[in-house]
Amino acid sequence: MFKTLKNDLPASVVVFFVALPLCLGIALASGAPLFAGIIAGIVGGVVVGALSGSKIGVSGPAAGLAAIVLTAIGTLGGYQNFLVAVVIGGVIQIIFGLLKAGIIGYYFPSSVIKGMLTGIGIIIILKQIPHFFGYDPDPEGDFAFFQVDGENTFSEIFRAINNISLGATIIAIIGLAILILWDKVFSKKGKFFQIIQGPLVAVVLGILYFVFTKDNEAFGISAKHLVSVPIPEDAASFLAQFKFPNFSAITNPEVWITGFTIALVASLETLLCVEASDKIDPDKNVTPTNRELLAQGTGNIISGLIGGLPITQVIVRSSANIQSGGKSKLSAIIHGLLLLISVILIPTLLNMIPLSVLASILFIVGFKLAKPSLFIKMYGMGWKQSVPFFATVFGIVFTDLLIGISLGLAVGVVVILLKSYQNSHFLHIEDNSNGKHKIKMTLAEEVTFFNKGAILKELDSLPRDTYLELDLLKTRYLDNDIIEILEDFSIKAKERGIDIKLVSKRGVVENPTSYVEFFNERPKSDLSLS
Known part of the structure; x- marks a missing residue:
């Protein structure tokens, strides 16, 4: 793990600057x-980072759980009651891991995962535009379309245009220019520019800009446009920020329902992020999903016991880690330690960082996730890939992450059903055989009830006095629904003068009297039946 320290240390600094405003x-x-957000970030980095099998994934408080947390705190009668649900959720996640439920993550289509990454990239850019211009009524990390400040993603941007803060915008533009130059020019000039990351330089310049312009009415940045880390007066007040669960609420059924909801949503988000981060990992590492559930x-459990928010693996932080060259879990662990050390030793310095500079860093993260070339590539792959991709992107931008993923998955299932409908069989038509039109229908390797419509349509459209050859030589699975269709069709075939020849590994049968009996008598090695 320490062999890649030269890569992981700079990456951890970038992830730290991305994570800090998101945690808050x-x-x-x-x-x-x-x-509570800081606690979750620390635990996600240090504890989950150490236990996880992911080399590049970074965990912390998740935007997708914000609405659930907000509702649950009120419903359960206070934050400390809610912490009991977080602990319960953690226990349930461990049970999921022991039951090998992590395999679910492998059943999401690639087009939906790519759509998820792209949609998140777009939403990051859109959500950071107001912060870039110094308009900050909606908190960082609110990635839902309908925001907690009463606006939506696009109305917030229009409001920002009419409420531009000159000082915040100037340093944001400078920071963005530094990040682009560092990435495209300076990083190729020598090792120094690879070790010292552009985001660190942008943040330092942001702090210096605030210090030298804070008394300037036109160009200064007001406190409401800066990071706002709680500043304890002494060790006692620092420790007082840690909250502990009120376990007397454990008998409340609502607590258990909330705990299960947290476990389910957090596990799903984590598995999606694991799949997505593995996909963009240049080293193509494969994360063990069951171990990830155990780590999460x-x-x-630990986050809930000391007053933190629920944790998931987070694609924004993970992608920032990958883009910054992170190679091992050490990057995630160091980022967690940086959060801990900074809130203890330098909270005042952290509160001099302009949010607009951090927005410029997130701009770069978002753009790398949603490059225009990816849209062209996905469109060129045909409708089977592009339709679920664009549906996922649309859903994420105009709703939220989980609804967007669900929409993309639903569209993907429809695409599979359509292709299954189309690929159930192959028809070959010859001129005649013994005075009859000869049609050969070759069934696919697996024929299920999904294929009923296509096969029914073909059988019903056969002309009278046809010689039909049913070829099942390649078929390995034939659903009972299809067998019943053939059984029913045999009656119609006699009325329409259609002769049927059944070809299988067992042999050739002319006009079978009973398809159900024929297939049920077949040896197991020949054909699997439902």
Whole structure:
């Protein structure tokens, strides 16, 4: 793990700057104490990072759970009651891991995962536009279309245009220019520019800009446009920020329902992010999903016990880690330690970082996830790939992550059904045989009830006095629904003068009297039946 320290240390700094405002923003959007977001970020980095089998995944508080947390805190009668649900959720996640439920992550189509990455990239850019121009009423980390400040993604942008903060915008533009130059020019000039990352330089310049312009009415940046980390007065007040679960609420059924909801949603988000981060990992590492559920469950138990928000693996932080050259789990662990050290030692310095500079960093992260070339590539792959892809992107941008994924998955299933309908059989028509039209129907290797419509349509459209050859030589699975269709068709075939020849590995049968008996008598090695 330490062999890649030269890669992981710079990457961890970038992830730290991405994670800091998101931890605070998600806590604010969730109606939880701000420090709860920091706790979740620390636990996600250090604990989950150490236990996880992922080399590049980074965990922390998740925007997708913000609405659930916000509702649950009110429903359960307070934050400490809610923490019991977080602990329960962690236990359930460990059970999921032990039951090998992580395999679910492998059943999401590639087009939907790519759509998820692209949709998140677009939503990051759209959500950061107001912060870039110094308009910050909606907290960082609120990635839903309908926002907690009463606006939506696009109305917030229009409001930002009419409320531009000059100082915040100037340093954001400077920061963005530095990031682009660092990535395209300076990083190729020598090792120094590879070790010292552009985001760190942009943040340092942002702090210096704030310090030198804070008394300037025109170009200064007001406190509401800066990071806002809670500043404890002493060790006692720092420790007082940690909250503990009220386990007397464990008998409340609502607590258990909330715990199960957290476990289900957090596990699903984690598995999706694992699949997505593995896909964009240049080293093509494969994360063990069951181990990831065990790590996430442990992290949520610890986070809940000390007052933190629920944790998932987060694609924004993971992609920032990958883009910055992170190679091992050390990057995630160091980012968690940086969060811990910084909130203890330098909270005042952190509160001098302009949110607009952090927005410029997230702009780059978002753009690399949603490059225009990807849209062209997906469109060129045909409708079977592009339709689920664009449906997922649309759903994420105009609703939220889970609804967008669900929409893309639903469209993907429809595409599969359509292709199954089309590929159930192959027809070959010859001129005649013994005075009859000869039609050969070759069934696919697996024929299920999905194929009923296509096969029924072909059988019903056969002309009178046809010689039909049913070829089942390649068929390995034939659903009972199809057998019943053939049984029913044999009666119609006699009325329409259609002769049927059944060809299979067992042999050739002319006009079988009973298809059900014929198939049920077949040896297991010949044909699998439902």
